[in-house]
Amino acid sequence: MALSATASTGSSGTKDSGFGYLVPALLLVAIFFILPVLMLLLRSVLEPEPGLQNYATLLGSTTYLKVFLNTFIVAGVVTVISIVVGYPVAWLLAIMPERWSRLVLAIIILSMWTNLLARTYAWMVLLQRTGLINKTLMGLGLIDAPLPLVNNLVGVTIGMTYIMLPFVILPLMGVIRSIDPAILRAAALCGATRLQCFLRVLLPLSLPGIASGALMVFVMSLGYFVTPALLGGTSNMMLAELVAQFVQSLVNWGMGGAAALVLLVVTLALYAVQLKYFNPNRAR
Amino acid sequence: MLLDFEKLGGLRAFLIGLTVLVCLFLVLPIIFIAALSFGSSQWLIFPPPSWTFKWYQELFADPRWLYSALTSLKIAAIVTVLSVVIGFLAALGLNRGTFVGREALRALFLTPMILPVVVLAVALYALFLKLGLAGTTLGFIIAHLLIALPFSIISIGNALEGFDKSVEDAAVLCGASPWEARVRVTVPAVSHGIFAAAVFSFLASWDEVVLAIFMASPTLQTLPVKIWATLRQDLTPVIAAASTLLIAFTIVLMVLASLLRKGQKS
Numbered sequence A: 001m002a003l004s005a006t007a008s009t010g011s012s013g014t015k016d017s018g019f020g021y022l023v024p025a026l027l028l029v030a031i032f033f034i035l036p037v038l039m040l041l042l043r044s045v046l047e048p049e050p051g052l053q054n055y056a057t058l059l060g061s062t063t064y065l066k067v068f069l070n071t072f073i074v075a076g077v078v079t080v081i082s083i084v085v086g087y088p089v090a091w092l093l094a095i096m097p098e099r100w101s102r103l104v105l106a107i108i109i110l111s112m113w114t115n116l117l118a119r120t121y122a123w124m125v126l127l128q129r130t131g132l133i134n135k136t137l138m139g140l141g142l143i144d145a146p147l148p149l150v151n152n153l154v155g156v157t158i159g160m161t162y163i164m165l166p167f168v169i170l171p172l173m174g175v176i177r178s179i180d181p182a183i184l185r186a187a188a189l190c191g192a193t194r195l196q197c198f199l200r201v202l203l204p205l206s207l208p209g210i211a212s213g214a215l216m217v218f219v220m221s222l223g224y225f226v227t228p229a230l231l232g233g234t235s236n237m238m239l240a241e242l243v244a245q246f247v248q249s250l251v252n253w254g255m256g257g258a259a260a261l262v263l264l265v266v267t268l269a270l271y272a273v274q275l276k277y278f279n280p281n282r283a284r
Numbered sequence B: 001m002l003l004d005f006e007k008l009g010g011l012r013a014f015l016i017g018l019t020v021l022v023c024l025f026l027v028l029p030i031i032f033i034a035a036l037s038f039g040s041s042q043w044l045i046f047p048p049p050s051w052t053f054k055w056y057q058e059l060f061a062d063p064r065w066l067y068s069a070l071t072s073l074k075i076a077a078i079v080t081v082l083s084v085v086i087g088f089l090a091a092l093g094l095n096r097g098t099f100v101g102r103e104a105l106r107a108l109f110l111t112p113m114i115l116p117v118v119v120l121a122v123a124l125y126a127l128f129l130k131l132g133l134a135g136t137t138l139g140f141i142i143a144h145l146l147i148a149l150p151f152s153i154i155s156i157g158n159a160l161e162g163f164d165k166s167v168e169d170a171a172v173l174c175g176a177s178p179w180e181a182r183v184r185v186t187v188p189a190v191s192h193g194i195f196a197a198a199v200f201s202f203l204a205s206w207d208e209v210v211l212a213i214f215m216a217s218p219t220l221q222t223l224p225v226k227i228w229a230t231l232r233q234d235l236t237p238v239i240a241a242a243s244t245l246l247i248a249f250t251i252v253l254m255v256l257a258s259l260l261r262k263g264q265k266s
Helices: A002-012 A019-046 A053-060 A062-095 A098-113 A116-127 A132-139 A153-177 A181-189 A194-222 A226-231 A239-248 A253-278 B010-037 B054-061 B063-096 B102-114 B117-131 B137-161 B165-173 B178-189 B191-206 B210-215 B223-233 B237-265
Strands: none
Touching: A019 A053, A019 A253, A019 B063, A019 B102, A019 B117, A019 B137, A053 A062, A053 A253, A062 A098, A062 A153, A062 A194, A062 A239, A062 B010, A098 A153, A098 B010, A098 B237, A116 A132, A116 A153, A116 A226, A116 B010, A116 B223, A116 B237, A153 A194, A153 A226, A153 B010, A181 A194, A194 A253, A226 A239, A226 B223, A239 A253, A239 B117, A253 B102, A253 B117, B010 B237, B054 B063, B054 B237, B063 B102, B063 B137, B063 B178, B063 B191, B063 B223, B102 B137, B117 B137, B117 B210, B137 B191, B137 B210, B165 B178, B178 B191, B191 B237, B210 B223, B223 B237
């Protein structure tokens, strides 16, 4: 105790709270993150004239309402599919022999690390009218005419699920791995059927992981820009595209700022829920 | 028994079947792109009528592709160095600091990672227009540094958690200056965290699209911006060629990372 006190006093000559180390990062974040975001929000209530009319327009028109609906529906559907499909995979990954799980993990990580545009390009090609998926389905005689799979929300949902799946599988795998198999053996010994074991033991025990994974995917999907812009077409806009469009094409900083604030508030609120209820650091 | 691989019974076949399908879903588009990049069809017919290198020739014949790749590389390299250095200092402060509000600051530093990138992009773009930083390399570096830094703080912070500070203090007691002790004792001890921070920071910048679209100018484009701009025009197989090279690069990085991890264990 005395030794470490001497050493840390010696390191700076004065009492060192360690705050100095944070100065470069703090400057960066203050000047280039907090300041510009605040300035943008300020513009949303000041341009073109002071008042809340930007928010009134944004929340009062059916055009923008459709954008909000699109955003929440796609994010919701992507979240549900990712959890329903991802959970069994995470389950198997948690218990299968290591040589196999390593292969599956390599595939998941490869897909995660592959450039986002390359992956989205793949889906643009696969889903187009003359693409492989439509051709295969027609070849099998399942459909007569090509399905519209791209430039609509179906395409966006497929492309986003592809991106989000790894973000569900990896944390869920960790959660399921940390469950003691003896608990399930005990449940079975006490006469629980497989279904009861699953519904009343395994699922409740993995629920914190499911909730936190779902929340993360939902938040990430809400603010996604690239995939909706490329797979969704111009008539099926999502919120992030709306923000970009206000600024880039319409040069309307007031509306752009207002749309950004809506996105920001929803995201930060969900992030706060995540921190409060599912913080891994606090759970420990 | 639901967590015993051997005793899953019929459920096991279901789980394995689903996992195989998900693996195919994840890996087939990547293989598909690689195959198309060697296919001769302009219209991306699959399977391709014949095989060719012409999309790669076209890719390398256009100096803008190479130039944008070099721009990406330069920006990502600078961002990596800055992110590791600033991230190391910040992680040290967050790990050892005794000041109030440490947890709040940690959350603040990680926020750029959670925030929708488009909000950050639009906000920075507005500021950079005022400061004259829009369309400059410096603007790019600042924007990418903001999203790379959280990765460094997390990776190095985790490594510091597992490092006993008294080892550093011992070096100081043995006559090293505090900074000498940090550089020659602490930095090597957390080198795996620093390596992870460098890889993640590099990829965060190298693959970043949204900020880049706003920071770019007609004369200053990173590789993702070039791909984005081309994609908005048509689905030319040249993008398949560029994507395949990017995928190959990713695999090389993954193999390197796993080799290094193995080397550290032994």
